[in-house]
Amino acid sequence: MKILWLSIFLFLHSNSAWAKEKHYYIGIIETTWDYASDNEKKLISVDTEHPDIYLQNGPNRIGRVYKKALYLQYTDKTFTTVIEKPIWLGFLGPIIKAETGDKVYVHLKNFASRPYTFHPHGITYYKEHEGAIYPDNTTDFYKADDKVYTGEQYTYILDASEDQSPGEEDSNCVTRIYHSHIDAPKDIASGLIGPLIICKKDSLDNEKEKNIDQEFVVMFSVVDENLSWYLDDNIKTYCSEPEKVDKDDEDFQESNRMYSVNGYAFGSLPGLSMCAEDKVRWYLFGMGNEVDVHAAFFHGQVLTNKNYRIDTVNLFPATLFEAFMVAQNPGEWMLSCQNLNHLKAGLQAFFQVQDCNKPSSEDDIRGKHVRHYYIAAEEIIWNYAPSGIDIFTKKNLRAPGSASEVFFEQGSTRIGGSYKKLVYREYTDASFTNQKKRGPEEEHLGLLGPVIWAEVGDTIRVTFHNRGAYPLSIEPTGVRVSKNNEGTYYTSVHNPLSGSVPSPSASHVAPKQTFTYEWSVPEEVGPTYKDPVCLSKMYYSAVDPTKDIFTGLIGPMKICKKGSLHANGRLKDVDKEFYLFPTVFDENESLLLDENIRMFTTAPHLVNKEDEDFQESNKMHSMNGFMYGNQPGLNMCKGDSVMWYLFSAGNEADVHGIYFTGNTYLSRGERRDTANLFPQASVTLLMQPDAEGTFEVECLTTDHYTGGMKQKYTVNKCKQESDDPSFYLAERTYYIAAVEMEWDYSPSREWERELHLLQEQNVSNAFLDKEEFYIGSKYKKVAYRQYTDSTFRVPVERKAEEEHLGILGPQLHADVGDIVKIIFKNMATRPYSIHAHGVKTESSTVTPTLPGESHTYIWKIPDRSGPGIEDSACIPWAYYSTVDQVKDLYSGLIGPLIVCRRHYTKVFNPITKLEFSLLFFVFDENESWYIDDNIKTYSEHPEKVNKDNEEFIESNKMHAINGRMFGNLQGLTMHVGDEVNWYLMGMGNEIDLHSVHFHGHSFRYQHRGIYSSDVFDIFPGTYQTLEMFPRTPGIWLLHCHVTDHIHAGMETTYTVLPNEETKSG
Known part of the structure; x- marks a missing residue:
């Protein structure tokens, strides 16, 4: 019996020793916040709208400085000494960390002028520690957590319990958040949000994840200061003529939407610095509204998430995400949102990769096998629906009252369905005299540039010739790119690193000029053991990404495991390969808009480019540049092994659900028939069609479906076989x-x-x-x-x-x-x-x-x-x-x-x-x-x-x-x-x-x-x-x-x- 009691004592003691108690003293203070301080660097880029829209105050503009409420950490219960947080956290609250089994006490004191709370995600609490106010049948003691009034304190008790711990395949530490939750959107817009990191047992050493050199937390958000509790205060303080402010004016509201990373806009976030070869953990999350469709792109780097290879992270309101990166390529790199509207509005940050003389894991990254492509940018006239017919209804696209008439009507102030565009086309050699003819299997590519393909271990060499009238470039995703081969031009006002600005010749290939890019495909950027055999990627011109992409300069890439491709680039053990690029081509943003107005409208002098109906008529809801079923070449045989490579680009309108009627596919081992795509997202799908007939591939987003983002694919019976081999019991x-x-x-x-x-x-x-x-x-x-x-x-x-x-x-x-x-x-x-x-x-x-x-x-x-x-x-x-x-x-x-x-x-x-x-x-x-x-x-x-x-x-x-x-x-x-x-x-x-x-x-x-x-x-x-x-x-x-x-x-x-x-x- 004594032995039993001793065993119980030792078990309880060991568990209590493991389960740490952690105390955080968090104060809520009111202060001012500068979204783009003069002391910090600023982005210089072609594609950025005039920052004054967001940063300059005036008679009826607040500018870049706002009153906010923020979480700060203090040393103890006296709340007198603030613990300094990493400068890169910006206005986010302090990092709160717990391992599975820990008990966390958050002692909250409210120094602000109105009530707030502390509500955590992804950790266990009872009702009296939830920190969120809503009708939940609680009273008295159980309501005390719902509001912490000015000058008051409350202690929230949280358990990092097993049932809310990271999953089996999750990273050792996962991203969670906390925020105030009286009116959560208004509280968060006012500034009260911070990171909560939950880790598996024994994964931390002195509050840092083991085997990780650096960790960073970044929030991508369009912070809507119009929703802040302090909007009226900010108008009174920062507008020189506050009485003239109309809070319902759309331009005023837009000026208060701060496109920022951790509260810093236009590349001004300080402190993201690491050594080349550092193992870096990124904790990312989004927050905000319908506009918060983010594509966080790590220029020059490749990451893994859940053991899948990525370089772009799609974030939405309250999306929680973590990624692992081994930093490469010394220099100053951009972390940008590739939502093209956000790029223009300043949603970028810089991170520095320093050369600290660490031994390289990629000493010889240039593959001995070179795949050489000769690609020109050239002008064409592109017709989004060559047949002139809606293939689904068999009606003329200009039929009065039809959904398609909006886009295909041509007249005094309407361009119609044909536009002059710039596209990438492949040639046989550096003389750029013989364009490669596309075979039947490439017919479906349409507007897209040629497929650039490579295996792990290859070097890709692209000789690019610009036949357009504007500076252009090629920027790839999913490969290793050095600074002097980067196709995006950007720098900061004060840039401490020499040689870190992309070479003007790489990022600005002038008209009639040629530049040869060289990219490598080391093991570290190729498919992981979990990935499909080939990763779907893309390339595009990035001098001015918005205008260049909408003008037509984009193409597909596939990066494959070593030995998986035939000599002609076709994937082994696969019968058909198709590339789909669903996007809303916004021709209003094209470099050639004025030319298109002159060429295709009958009264160009009457065109008002700001007219909403005119703008809507130029938003072409397409796949590979085809609308309303006009895409050719999507043909396959019943029983074929078919690989689909999907990718997209655009802005917050480009939320796509690409649905394959009549068949399903496997993606990451999951059975689906609809693939979701967002700006700079890509996915590889494996389908084995088992029913013959003509089916639809369409975007389920209702405006896109109505607007013509739908095509047909045909499954033919090519050999005799039993009609349906399945057994139905x-x-x-x-x-x-x-x-x-x-x-x-x-x-x-x-x-x-x-x-x-x-x-x-x-x-x-x-x-x-x-x-x-x-x-x-x-x-x-x-x-x-x-x-x-x-x-x-x-x-x-x-x-x-x-x-x-x-x-x-x-x-x-x-x-x-x-x-x-x-x-x-x-x-x-x-x-x-x-x-x-x-x-x-x-x-x-x-x-x-x-x-x-x-x-x-x-x-x-x-x-x-x-x-x-x-x-x-x-x-x-x-x-x-x-x-x-x-x-x-x-x-x-x-x-x-x-x-x-x-x-x-x-x-x-x-x-x-x-x-x-x-x-x-x-x-x-x-x-x-x-x-x-x-x-x-x-x-x-x-x-x-x-x-x-x-x-x-x-x-x-x-x-x-x-x-x-x-x-x-x-x-x-x-x-x-x-x-x-x-x-x-x-x-x-x-x-x-x-x-x-x-x-x-x-x-x-x-x-x-x-x-x-x-x-x-x-x-x-x-x-x-x-x-x-x-x-x-x-x-x-x-x-x-x-x-x-x-x-x-x-x-x-x-x-x-x-x-x-x-x-x-």
């Missing part, structure tokens, strides 16, 4: 109807009113109030509803666990090997259908079902419809109507289909497996079939409605989770100890980027390994399984972290009840 039948109904986005305003009461704000609601002529919260909609049998007389009553579905159709289930039979009845007043992602069908055409009629749809579930080898056991797909893909969706027709591995069981005694499907979606009721009905029925003054009025349009964009707003989504209830699958779905438009954040708990997700977070990003066409094991009882907030979406009501709560056994015992 079971059949599931569902009786589904399309039913019209009245839908209330906010049946109760109580949660919303209590929230504003707690925040001490009196806020009117443009979306839900029925003032003047607005519609309010109720709309006529159509939804999928389940019935008991083919008579469609008795609807299936939803159970408690299905209450959360809201507007969604029933949660359909299937296993691999099933056949799903949908008996669909259209009980609505217009034609609809039902079509699912991921499944196999007999025909590539989805048959519409007329009102009052029924139709049977058959969905087969072969292996390629189920989870990939690296997926969760069950994965979600969406089903919806495709008669008019956009209007049907916004009218309400969408639901989840959950596909599981064969023989997967959903209940493992004694643990309950719960399933919740969530659609984060801005229902744009302006696009609904029923908008006119809704105006007549619900507007108190329908005669006053102008459907083109911007405020009316905005009032009908319902920021909802499953069709509910402001805490109205019910039924998300679970117990401690349950296993919960959250099936997230994203659809919609450019604004539908959603950062789904769970308070109180983290989740696990699979991306060829198990990872952990409490925020997951979804976009149009994202379908993702998250696995949660709730441990902490309470009512917890679940919301989108995008600023406008929070204020618009994309919030609800989920409830974790005590374990039933514990409770009863």
